[in-house]
Amino acid sequence: MASSVQNSRISSPGYCACCRTCNMWCWKGFKWLPVSFIVSIITWSYYAYVIQLCIFTIQSTVQQWIYLVLYHILLIMFVWSYWKTIFAEIEPIPEKYKLPEAELEKMLSAESEDSQRTILENFAKDLPIVTRTMSGSIRYCNRCVLVKPDRAHHCSICARCVLKMDHHCPWVNNCVCFHNYKFFMLFLGYALLYCLFVMATCLPYFIRLWKGDFGTATSSGRYHIIFAFFVSLMFAISLGSLFGYHCYLVVNNRTTLEAFRAPMFRGGADKNGFSIGAFKNFKEVFGNSPNLWLVPVFTSLGDGCEYPVRREHQLQTFTSPQDTHGYESMGITRSSVEMARETERWRLCPRKGRTVPQIV
Numbered sequence: 001m002a003s004s005v006q007n008s009r010i011s012s013p014g015y016c017a018c019c020r021t022c023n024m025w026c027w028k029g030f031k032w033l034p035v036s037f038i039v040s041i042i043t044w045s046y047y048a049y050v051i052q053l054c055i056f057t058i059q060s061t062v063q064q065w066i067y068l069v070l071y072h073i074l075l076i077m078f079v080w081s082y083w084k085t086i087f088a089e090i091e092p093i094p095e096k097y098k099l100p101e102a103e104l105e106k107m108l109s110a111e112s113e114d115s116q117r118t119i120l121e122n123f124a125k126d127l128p129i130v131t132r133t134m135s136g137s138i139r140y141c142n143r144c145v146l147v148k149p150d151r152a153h154h155c156s157i158c159a160r161c162v163l164k165m166d167h168h169c170p171w172v173n174n175c176v177c178f179h180n181y182k183f184f185m186l187f188l189g190y191a192l193l194y195c196l197f198v199m200a201t202c203l204p205y206f207i208r209l210w211k212g213d214f215g216t217a218t219s220s221g222r223y224h225i226i227f228a229f230f231v232s233l234m235f236a237i238s239l240g241s242l243f244g245y246h247c248y249l250v251v252n253n254r255t256t257l258e259a260f261r262a263p264m265f266r267g268g269a270d271k272n273g274f275s276i277g278a279f280k281n282f283k284e285v286f287g288n289s290p291n292l293w294l295v296p297v298f299t300s301l302g303d304g305c306e307y308p309v310r311r312e313h314q315l316q317t318f319t320s321p322q323d324t325h326g327y328e329s330m331g332i333t334r335s336s337v338e339m340a341r342e343t344e345r346w347r348l349c350p351r352k353g354r355t356v357p358q359i360v
């Protein structure tokens with residue numbers, strides 16, 4: 001660990017500041033390419049659907065209005081959620097998790113990994129953290145120089161730690177995490193509905209054109225409608241599988257990262273450690289107000305640092321005897337004496353699967 005901490009010190013760059021700035025802007029521009037691609041597809045689909053299908057091909061005025069109104073409602077919700085996912089403000093990890101200069105110096109001058117571990121344990125003893133590394137140590141990021149809150153991870157693309165990190169998504173050029181997970185879910189859901197709607201309403205005209213009945217469609221219009229059908233079908237398949245998977249994760253209260261590697265609690269790794277029941281899990285992301293569940297405004301519960309955990313993991317952090325193990329029960333935290341005792345137990349029993357004494 002000593003070497004990893006030392007590596008966090010800034011090394012001198014091998015090229016001039018001008019080249020660095022140029023590279024930085026190129027990289028920033030490159031990261032926006034997938035978003036530009038999606039925006040281009042949306043813009044083209046608007047032209048294909050509204051102009052070519054609704055205005056030039058459909059002849060019934062009533063049908064035109066119904067299609068246009070429904071299409072625009074879906075488009076607005078889809079673009080709104082997409083915008084919020086991309087530009088959600090990802091707040092930094094709170095200051096209390098950051099290692100002060102004095103502690104960092106102690107870490108750097110520590111002679112062994114055990115002493116570094118003890119320094120971290122002492123620093124983290126008043127922090128509300130429940131999970132540890134696979135070896136039972138405090139989860140520490142040597143690049144951000146902080147103790148990672150539960151479910152937080154370092155994103156190498158954003159170059160920082162983010163709360164409840166799910167994954168870094170190039171299609172939104174942002175980390176999907178605590179601050180925008182609801183927006184991401186709505187984006188997937190509305191994008192799927194948008195594709196299904198375009199696909200379903202294009203289908204009769206697609207079949208007609210395919211059979212050679214061109215009606216009032218112009219020659220370029222035919223290709224736009226046929227292409228709109230295929231593109232929406234292709235996106236519906238990929239969005240459907242991704243949305244289905246994320247619904248499964250929401251109901252089970254897991255992030256994508258946790259689905260691949262279960263978080264480590266005192267008694268060992270537990271992929272369901274944060275799961276408090278399907279509906280409560282859903283409300284943890286979408287909030288308590290049903291009126292706002294489908295609206296891309298932030299309503300997720302909690303502060304992103306502390307999460308309710310299953311009863312068997314609660315004793316580590318929370319002393320809630322009657323416990324509803326929900327957000328209501330998170331007010332009472334353990335005393336420092338309990339924390340010290342527990343830290344010692346963690347140290348003695350860090351490995352997965354070992355029997356761990358219970359706090360009395």
Ligand SMILES: [Zn+2]
Nearest residue numbers: 141144154161
């Ligand atoms: Zn970090």
Ligand SMILES: [Zn+2]
Nearest residue numbers: 155158168175
């Ligand atoms: Zn990221």
